[in-house]
Every structure is written in C-alpha cells, then in structure tokens.
Amino acid sequence: MHVTVEVVGEDVHEFDVEGASYADLLERVDLSPHEVSVMVDGRPVPEDQPVESEHVTVLRLVQGG
Amino acid sequence: MECTKCDREAVMHAAYSGNHLCEHHFRESVERRVRRRVREDDLLPSSATPEDPQTWLVGLSGGKDSVVLTQILHETFADDPRVELVALTVHEGIAGYRDKSVDACEELTADLDIAHEVVSYAEEFDVEMDDVVESDPENMAACAYCGVFRRDLLSKYAQGYEADKLLTGHNLDDEAETALMNVFEGNTEQMAKHFDASLGPFDERNAQAGMTPRAKPLRDVPEKEVALYAQLRDLPVHMAECPHSSEAFRGEIQDLLLSLEEAHPGTRHSIMAGYEELAAMAAERYRSPGDESDLNECVECGAPTTREVCRKCYLVDAVHAAD
Numbered sequence: 414m415h416v417t418v419e420v421v422g423e424d425v426h427e428f429d430v431e432g433a434s435y436a437d438l439l440e441r442v443d444l445s446p447h448e449v450s451v452m453v454d455g456r457p458v459p460e461d462q463p464v465e466s467e468h469v470t471v472l473r474l475v476q477g478g
Numbered sequence: 479m480e481c482t483k484c485d486r487e488a489v490m491h492a493a494y495s496g497n498h499l500c501e502h503h504f505r506e507s508v509e510r511r512v513r514r515r516v517r518e519d520d521l522l523p524s525s526a527t528p529e530d531p532q533t534w535l536v537g538l539s540g541g542k543d544s545v546v547l548t549q550i551l552h553e554t555f556a557d558d559p560r561v562e563l564v565a566l567t568v569h570e571g572i573a574g575y576r577d578k579s580v581d582a583c584e585e586l587t588a589d590l591d592i593a594h595e596v597v598s599y600a601e602e603f604d605v606e607m608d609d610v611v612e613s614d615p616e617n618m619a620a621c622a623y624c625g626v627f628r629r630d631l632l633s634k635y636a637q638g639y640e641a642d643k644l645l646t647g648h649n650l651d652d653e654a655e656t657a658l659m660n661v662f663e664g665n666t667e668q669m670a671k672h673f674d675a676s677l678g679p680f681d682e683r684n685a686q687a688g689m690t691p692r693a694k695p696l697r698d699v700p701e702k703e704v705a706l707y708a709q710l711r712d713l714p715v716h717m718a719e720c721p722h723s724s725e726a727f728r729g730e731i732q733d734l735l736l737s738l739e740e741a742h743p744g745t746r747h748s749i750m751a752g753y754e755e756l757a758a759m760a761a762e763r764y765r766s767p768g769d770e771s772d773l774n775e776c777v778e779c780g781a782p783t784t785r786e787v788c789r790k791c792y793l794v795d796a797v798h799a800a801d
Contacts, residue, residue, distance in 0.1 A: 445736045447651075447702045450709060457706060459491035459498050462479050474542075474705030474717075475651075 416464060418442060420449075420471045436460040438469060448475040490706060493743035501710050508707045511698045512550045519693050520680060521643060528559035535641035535690070537632050538565040538587070538594070540579030540716040542708040543647030545586055547696050549713055551645070552590045562593075566635050568628050569598035571606025572720065579716035586714050597635065599627055603794045611722050615800040616793065620722035623793055630781060630790040636690035648676075648694040651701035654746040655731045657753040662731070670764040673757035682758065684765055686773055688782040700746065 418426045418438055426442055435451045435458060446460040452470040479488045479498050486500035499507060516522065526532045536551065538544045548565060555561040567583045569576050580596055587594035599605045605627070611620045636644040660668045674684045676692040685691060696704060708715045738745045775781070776788035783789070 445740060447700070447736045447739060450702075450706055456487075457489040457710070459479055459488050461491045461493070472709070474709065475701050 414464065414467065416467055416469060418469045418471060420444070421473065423473075430464060433464050434461055435464055435469065438464060439471065442471070444471065444473075448473065450474050489710065490703070492700075492703075494739075494747060504703075505707065505710065508546075508699055508703060509550055509554075512547070512695050513554060515695045515698055516551075516554070519695070521693055521695070522560060526560040526642075531560050531562050532642045533562045533564060533639055534643045534645055535632070535636045535639055536563060536565045537628075537644070537646045538567050538583050539647075540567065540582035540586075540714075541647070542705045542713075542715045542717070543649055543652075543696060543701075545582065545647075545713050545715050546704050546708050547645065547647040548586060548590070548592065549711070551695070552592060556590075564639055564641065565592050565594045566632065567594065567596045568631050569596055569600070570624055570627070571599050571608055572722065573608055575718055575721055578718070582714045582716040589714075595635070597631055599631075602631060603627065603790075605794055605797050607722060609801075610797055613797060613800040615796040619724040619726075621725050623797075624722070626789050626793055630788070633690060634781065637688070641690050644690045644692045646676075646692065646694055647696050647704075649696045649699055649701045649704050650746050650750065651732070651735065653677075653694065653697045654735055654749045654753075655728055657749055657757075658731050658735065659727060661753070666760045667764060669753070669757040670760040673754075673761040677754055677757055678761065682761075684761060686782060688773065697750075 414430055416428050416430055416438065418428065420426070420442060424442075428438065428441060430438070436446050439446055439449065439451070439460065450457045450472045451460055452458070452472060453466045453468070480486070481488045481500035481503055482497045483503045484500060486502065488498035489501050490504055491498050521534075522532060534551070536544065536548050538548055548563070551563060555563065565583065565587050567580055569580060583594065583596070599607065607620060607624055610623050616623070632644055656672065660672065674686075676694055680691055683691070735746065773782040773784060774786070776783045776786075776791055778787055778791040781788045781790065787795075
C-alpha cells in the first residue's frame with residue numbers, strides 16, 4: 414500500500430508499506446509514539462494498529478529533546 | 479480497534495497497561511489518575527471547611543500540562559466550597575512566545591471563571607529573559623536563570639494569596655526525567671530536596687517555614703496522554719517550544735527515557751516507584767542532626783534562603799551589573 418505521512422508543520426513523506434503498524438511509520442520518520450498523535454480522518458488512532466489508510470497525519474504533541 | 483472497556487473505537491494504546499481506550503474511557507482514565515493523586519497526597523485535608531476553605535494556587539503557563547491540570551481541578555472542585563482555585567501566570571519577557579500563551583491562559587480562566595493574575599519578571603525584577611540570554615553574566619543555560627526567577631514568584635505570590643498549596647502541571651515524563659538526572663548526577667542531596675519540596679506525603683516532608691507546600695497532581699500521567707487529553711477536549715493550549723529552551727542534559731535524558739519506554743513499557747512508572755522510596759530515604763538521611771538547613775531571610779527581598787542574599791536576588795543583581 415502506498416501511504417502519505419504528513420508531519421504537521423514539517424515534512425510530507427511517502428512510503429510503500431506491507432503489513433506495517435502506525436508505529437512502524439513513525440519509526441521511518443524518526444518520531445516516537447510518545448511524542449506525537451497519529452490521526453486518520455481527523456481522529457487519533459492507536460499506534461500499534463495496522464495501517465489501513467493511505468493518508469496519515471502526524472501531530473507533534475511533545476517537544477523533543 | 480475496539481476500546482478495552484466498551485465497543486467504541488479506540489483512540490489510544492497505553493502499552494504500559496495493555497489497554498486500548500476510546501475517547502470517553504481515555505478521558506475518564508486521565509481524570510481518575512489526577513483525582514487519585516489528589517486523594518493520596520491528601521491535598522484536601524479534613525480540616526478544610528466551607529467556612530475555612532483551602533486556597534490552591536495553580537501555576538498556569540498556558541502550555542498543555544498546566545491547562546489540563548487547571549481544567550480537571552476546576553471540574554472536580556468548582557462545586558466544592560472547601561476549595562478555592564487561583565491561577566498565576568508568569569511572563570518571563572520572551573517576546574512572541576509568552577504573549578501567545580498568556581492569551582491561552584486568559585481564555586481558559588475566563589471560560590472557567592477562575593481568579594487569574596499575570597505577573598512579569600519586568601515588573602518584579604526589571605529583567606526580561608530575552609535580555610538575560612544576551613548578557614548571560616553567570617555563563618549558564620537560560621533555564622537556570624528562568625527557573626530561579628519563576629520559583630521565586632510562584633512562592634512569593636503563594637504566600638501573598640495565603641495559599642495552602644502551590645500546584646504545578648509536572649507530568650510523569652517530567653518527574654521521571656528529573657529522577658534520572660539526579661541518579662546520573664549522583665546527587666542524593668537533590669533527591670532529598672525533591673522529596674521534601676513536592677514528592678513526599680505532606681506529613682512526611684521536612685517542611686520549611688515561609689514556604690508554601692507544593693504538589694504535582696498530574697505526575698502519574700504520561701506527557702503524551704496529557705497532550706492527547708488537551709487535543710481531544712480542544713482546550714486552549716499554546717503548543718510552541720520556548721525559543722531559549724536549552725537544557726541539553728534533560729533533552730538527552732528525554733530521548734533515553736522514551737527509547738527505554740518503547741522497548742520496556744512501564745519504565746517511567748517503575749522509575750518513579752523506586753525513586754520515591756530512594757528519595758524518602760535520602761530525605762531521612764539528610765535530616766540527621768547537624769545537617770539541618772536553617773533558613774534566614776534574604777537581606778535584599780526577605781525571601782527564605784540558606785544564604786545571606788537569596789539566589790534570585792544574586793542573579794538579578796548579576797544581570798543588572800552586566801547591563
């Protein structure tokens with residue numbers, strides 16, 4: 414599946430993934446699930462779930478070190 | 479993915495508990511942890527009555543932590559005549575950054591109808607952080623000055639309001655980072671101070687005259703959950719990072735802590751469980767005879783201090799001398 418990951422206020426990334434979780438997507442953009450909210454259709458989703466949407470928005474909630 | 483507790487769609491996964499929670503049960507879970515901490519810390523003693531209520535001063539910065547704390551405390555105690563909430567916002571003199579977060583504070587306190595006061599380093603000390611980082615007379619990180627100034631004003635106004643408690647929005651990540659920093663620095667005396675200042679049960683602390691007891695009711699809630707709570711409830715929160723933020727060591731510890739938490743869910747909770755015991759032992763040890771720190775009054779401002787001139791006045795004088 415081709416997935417677009419938009420990190421709000423930063424970059425847009427595109428990946429081809431198979432059987433990945435939202436946490437796997439975060440790892441590829443070098444973010445921790447503990448510092449962001451992953452949004453699909455404007456709603457937060459649990460990061461351990463399999464990616465089911467082609468458009469994922471990542472909102473930074475916590476300032477990194 | 480369904481919520482662990484009902485059939486609604488989950489909005490989050492807490493790896494440390496294994497739970498997936500929907501918005502309703504997630505909000506309930508955050509609020510329950512804050513209320514449990516308020517109870518366990520005995521924030522509201524049985525001596526409080528409608529005729530003689532407790533005054534709690536909340537340090538409200540406009541960031542997610544203090545906004546969530548203020549909102550939950552308000553919803554819990556607004557109808558309880560034994561508690562009066564007052565919010566205090568400190569303007570450090572950081573152009574742009576703090577102006578916007580003061581707006582968030584004013585919006586929240588107007589919505590909730592809470593007494594609110596804004597005080598500034600400029601009016602209190604004739605100092606602005608934007609200038610301090612330029613002159614930097616002590617060759618320190620900006621946060622090292624700012625923390626001293628902020629704590630001084632929170633304490634001073636807590637005394638002025640005759641507040642019974644001073645509450646701040648420190649979350650689980652903040653506290654676990656501070657704990658690890660004290661461990662890695664080998665600073666057992668700082669652990670003892672941490673216990674006496676805010677961690678220990680009030681009746682086990684070495685309370686110091688002239689200091690309002692502090693507490694951190696959000697300290698069981700991970701930072702991400704505080705932020706998610708604010709996002710889901712659409713609370714007025716100012717999200718930007720301070721432009722002078724410079725605590726390099728804390729940043730390293732934060733990265734370490736989050737990668738540990740990722741590999742071993744529950745690490746933050748277990749660090750705090752063990753650290754609280756260690757800090758209690760350290761506090762006991764440093765309380766031994768001959769090691770007591772009697773407080774004097776600062777000769778310049780009268781604040782309690784172990785020196786002749788308190789740290790705040792020393793730094794303010796240094797900044798003015800460098801002008």
